[in-house]
Amino acid sequence: EVQLVESGGGVVRPGGSLRLSCAASGFxxxxxxxxxxxxxxxxxxxxxxxxxWNGGSTGYADSVKGRFTISRDNAKNSLYLQMNSLRxxxxxxxxxxxxxxxxxxxxxxxxWGKGTTVTVSS
Amino acid sequence: xxxxxxxxxxxxxSPGERATLSCRASQSVSSSYLAWYQQKPGQAPRLLIxxxxxxATGIPDRFSGSGSGTDFTLTISRLEPEDFAVYYCQQxxxxxxxxxxxxxxxxxxx
Numbered sequence: 001e002v003q004l005v006e007s008g009g010g011v012v013r014p015g016g017s018l019r020l021s022c023a024a025s026g027f028x029x030x031x032x033x034x035x036x037x038x039x040x041x042x043x044x045x046x047x048x049x050x051x052x053w054n055g056g057s058t059g060y061a062d063s064v065k066g067r068f069t070i071s072r073d074n075a076k077n078s079l080y081l082q083m084n085s086l087r088x089x090x091x092x093x094x095x096x097x098x099x100x101x102x103x104x105x106x107x108x109x110x111x112w113g114k115g116t117t118v119t120v121s122s
Numbered sequence: 123x124x125x126x127x128x129x130x131x132x133x134x135x136s137p138g139e140r141a142t143l144s145c146r147a148s149q150s151v152s153s154s155y156l157a158w159y160q161q162k163p164g165q166a167p168r169l170l171i172x173x174x175x176x177x178a179t180g181i182p183d184r185f186s187g188s189g190s191g192t193d194f195t196l197t198i199s200r201l202e203p204e205d206f207a208v209y210y211c212q213q214x215x216x217x218x219x220x221x222x223x224x225x226x227x228x229x230x231x232x
Contacts, residue, residue, distance in 0.1 A: 035221065037167075045159075045167065045210050047221040059219045062123070095166055100157075106219045108157035108212060110178065112166035 002026035002111050004096050009116030016086050020116055022079040022096030030054070030074035033105030036081050038092035039115075048094070049081065050105030059105065064090075086120045093117050124149055124216050126224035128209075134232040141198040143227045145211035150191045155215035158187055158196045161226075162207045170209075171196065198229075206231050 008020040020036070035050040049070040050059045058070050069082040079096050094116055097109035125148040135141055145156065154174035159167040169178040171187035174194055184199040198205055211224040 037223075044208075044226045045161075045212075045223040047212075047223060050219075050221065057219075059221075061220065100169070100172055106214050106216075106221060108155075108169060108172040108214055109159075109167075110169045110172075112168075114166050 002098075004098065004111055004113035006094060006096055006113045006116035009094065009118045011119045011121060012086055013122050014087060014120055016120070017082070017084045018086065018118060020081040020083065020094055020096075020118070022081075022113060024077045024079065024098075027098070027111075029072075029077040031102055033099035033101075033103060033107065034072065034079045035097050035099065035105050035109060036070065036079075036094055037097055037109070037112075038090075038094045038118075040089075040092040043092075046092075050099070051079070052105055053103040057104075083118070086118075088120050091118060091120050123220050124151065124213050124222055126211055126213060126222055128211060128224035128227045130227060131225075132228045132230060134230050135201055136232045137201050137203055139201050141196075141201055141205070141229055143196040143198075143209055143229075145189075145194040145196070145224050147192045147194070147213060151194075151213045152215055154190050155213060156187075156189070156194050157212045157214065158185075159210045159212065160205075160207045161210065167210065201229070203231075205229065 036048040098111040099107040100110040158171040
């Protein structure tokens, strides 16, 4: 079964850091680009960041550029999101998602995890 | 960055009726690289349509997508009870390789 399982969410103070992980299974992880997508409480979907199959190309939303870093470890079938200088507006459910085409992240997203919750609060 | 505007914000319909959802882009979406998703409360989004009009695996044929350039439409021909949800459009393949979602349309039971 194709599956994505996120972890690492929690409560953090403004200015703090958190590292999210996404464990992939059921498919050849290094054939696909991957993304992080978040959803603030009661709000819509916001793409956060994406990474190509080999980590050679990444992209970020303007709202997180310079603060968040996406990475992957293909040997561990894992995707990561390092989040620094967190703000209250980063509070959201963070999903990892698989790019729908081979190798690149800038596609539609055909497999989604259930998400991990990040709360930024003092 | 391409901005996607979805309308209406909320659509109140009865089961069996036809739903027409709009997604308008601030600039032309290259090669019709537009997708539609369905999201139900407490669930992850589910891919419905990609490439503006291709149905994803397992999606019933009552869902159809159309459009090109800056104007796209998701049509649900006859609403089933399980179709009441929030729908999002998303563009991909633009430069500088930033993905964007529309704000969503909620389809609710009238």
